[in-house]
Amino acid sequence: MSFNALGFLALEAVNFAYPERGNVVKDISLTLAPGEIHCLIGRSGCGKTTLLKLAAGLLKPQTGRIQLKGQDVDQPVPDMGFVFQTPTLLNWLSILDNVLLPLSLHGKVTDAQRAYGEQLLSQMGLTPYRHEKPLQLSGGQQSRVAIARACITRPSVLFMDEPFASLDAMTRDALQNDFLTMCHAQGTAVLFVTHDLNEAVYLADRVSLLNEGHIHPPLDIHLPRPRDNNLRFTPPFNLLCQQLRQILDAQ
Ligand SMILES: Nc1ncnc2c1ncn2[C@@H]1O[C@H](COP(=O)(O)OP(=O)(O)O)[C@@H](O)[C@H]1O
Ligand SMILES: [Mg+2]
Numbered sequence: 001m002s003f004n005a006l007g008f009l010a011l012e013a014v015n016f017a018y019p020e021r022g023n024v025v026k027d028i029s030l031t032l033a034p035g036e037i038h039c040l041i042g043r044s045g046c047g048k049t050t051l052l053k054l055a056a057g058l059l060k061p062q063t064g065r066i067q068l069k070g071q072d073v074d075q076p077v078p079d080m081g082f083v084f085q086t087p088t089l090l091n092w093l094s095i096l097d098n099v100l101l102p103l104s105l106h107g108k109v110t111d112a113q114r115a116y117g118e119q120l121l122s123q124m125g126l127t128p129y130r131h132e133k134p135l136q137l138s139g140g141q142q143s144r145v146a147i148a149r150a151c152i153t154r155p156s157v158l159f160m161d162e163p164f165a166s167l168d169a170m171t172r173d174a175l176q177n178d179f180l181t182m183c184h185a186q187g188t189a190v191l192f193v194t195h196d197l198n199e200a201v202y203l204a205d206r207v208s209l210l211n212e213g214h215i216h217p218p219l220d221i222h223l224p225r226p227r228d229n230n231l232r233f234t235p236p237f238n239l240l241c242q243q244l245r246q247i248l249d250a251q
């Protein structure tokens with residue numbers, strides 16, 4: 001397959017400027033392998049969200065190239081799923097109907113699709129809530145719904161923009177674990193933006209640092225999978241966090 005040479009998702013020398021702001025993504029190249037979890041970290045305003053939107057076809061670069069499976073990305077496709085910082089659920093629909101929304105927007109939902117929605121809700125621990133409305137759920141549960149909704153089209157790649165940033169630490173830890181289990185079960189590749197070093201190291205196969213629109217070569221995270229909460233307190237984990245911290249501080 002031709003995309004193997006470049007990566008399954010490949011950004012090549014991408015530049016992007018907002019007219020009133022100038023260049024915020026500067027000559028960035030990045031690859032994502034099938035099933036890889038790649039975290040992007042950097043300070044607020046360094047261009048993380050912009051880069052994610054470019055990779056997902058929500059913004060067009062002024063120069064450079066973005067390809068998914070060898071095809072130019074010029075708009076979002078069903079093979080992609082998105083999760084943003086706020087879950088953006090529709091309050092008048094049940095949890096299950098929120099999950100099915102990406103399908104129901106395009107026609108009648110089949111029994112098999114509905115069953116898959118139920119399965120995703122089960123994987124996210126939400127089966128008892130499937131007929132509730134979003135406002136009846138906690139913030140962490142709403143984030144779980146947003147993840148299930150992003151996965152309903154069985155995307156090969158997920159784009160996540162600080163989806164757990166507003167959650168308390170213990171809820172976030174639990175979600176990270178369930179999220180990893182789900183991605184590995186489905187072989188989903190993930191480009192995951194976070195400003196949390198520990199989250200990046202826990203989730204990722206590779207971590208890339210962004211600094212004022214520039215990207216550093218990715219750091220490989222050689223930690224055992226499946227991840228386990230005890231890993232968060234081990235020397236190899238803390239050493240990787242420290243390494244990333246030192247690169248960030250040197251900027
Ligand atoms: N729609 C926009 N129009 C103009 N400038 C923007 C827009 N969105 C973001 N920016 C600017 O681009 C830079 C990068 O923003 P962003 O990609 O959101 O950063 P991050 O996600 O890392 O916080 C920031 O300086 C921000 O103010
Ligand atoms: Mg952002």
